[in-house]
Amino acid sequence: MTSVLYDAPGPRAKRRNIVYTAVFLTALALGIWWVLGTMADNGQLEWSLWKPFTEAPAWTTYLLPGLANTLKAAALAMVIALPLGAIFGIARLSDHRWVRVPSGVVVEFFRAIPVLLLMLFANEFYSSYTNISSDVRPLYAVVTGLVLYNASVLAEVVRAGILSLPKGQSEAAKAIGLRKGQTMTNVLLPQSVTAMLPALVSQLVVIVKDTALGGALLAFAELLSAQGTLSANYANTIPSFIVVALIFIVLNLILTTFASWLERRLRQAKRSTGAVLTAPGGAEEPVGEPGVAKTDDGRAG
Numbered sequence: 001m002t003s004v005l006y007d008a009p010g011p012r013a014k015r016r017n018i019v020y021t022a023v024f025l026t027a028l029a030l031g032i033w034w035v036l037g038t039m040a041d042n043g044q045l046e047w048s049l050w051k052p053f054t055e056a057p058a059w060t061t062y063l064l065p066g067l068a069n070t071l072k073a074a075a076l077a078m079v080i081a082l083p084l085g086a087i088f089g090i091a092r093l094s095d096h097r098w099v100r101v102p103s104g105v106v107v108e109f110f111r112a113i114p115v116l117l118l119m120l121f122a123n124e125f126y127s128s129y130t131n132i133s134s135d136v137r138p139l140y141a142v143v144t145g146l147v148l149y150n151a152s153v154l155a156e157v158v159r160a161g162i163l164s165l166p167k168g169q170s171e172a173a174k175a176i177g178l179r180k181g182q183t184m185t186n187v188l189l190p191q192s193v194t195a196m197l198p199a200l201v202s203q204l205v206v207i208v209k210d211t212a213l214g215g216a217l218l219a220f221a222e223l224l225s226a227q228g229t230l231s232a233n234y235a236n237t238i239p240s241f242i243v244v245a246l247i248f249i250v251l252n253l254i255l256t257t258f259a260s261w262l263e264r265r266l267r268q269a270k271r272s273t274g275a276v277l278t279a280p281g282g283a284e285e286p287v288g289e290p291g292v293a294k295t296d297d298g299r300a301g
Helices: 011-041 047-054 056-091 097-111 115-129 137-163 167-175 180-217 223-234 237-272
Strands: 276-278 284-286
Touching (some): 047 056, 047 223, 056 223, 056 237, 097 137, 115 180, 137 180, 167 180, 180 223, 180 237, 223 237
Antiparallel strands (some): 276 284
């Protein structure tokens, strides 16, 4: 059986795939066995190190407040970066040079700077030139760095998504008299959302993970910073790192699962959309196939 995208594997290819799968699973099992054995040899599997995660204080005092700050910073960065990235992405496609060139300079400038450097610069700026309290300054610095970097990346995602559409879409909109703004908001952007969604979600996952940079260097009390305090009190550095990593994995898995569901819904909505014509008697009937004429009684002519 042959697909549009690839040829179905034959008997030899199927046997080869089975062998590759068996080798990979064996290597994975050996790797897990080696890691667990090394941890056991170093006493990292002792129940006393893992017991705190079964009790409420470790969660209510350290992990859950850190998780709340992580979600707060990530949510603020997403809410600000998404529309800002869309604005700059559309501006880079403007026909006006005085709009297109400055937008391109801003996007390329912030896209070339590491996000950690942007956070550190924002923290120094807020501490030197503003009256922001030191309690919330790390949050402001983390969100500022995330917004500046990710908005510039999202601007390129939006621009590429719009440019990926067939040129006939904008030409058809122009032919029916739509202005440039109407073409962008009513024709191009709605169609490009589905194409942009995987890249957008990938960048949102990056935002969630990059909040840990603020905890590492700016004393922002997020999830990774909470791990440091927890491991210092319970002397379980490796187990606490593992638990925090699992929490990040669950967060990003939820985000990607939701995005996959949303993408399926958008594609199904597009497939189920059909044009409807009104018959002379007032009844609605679907549009016929192109090039097939119909007689007055509805039969194809």
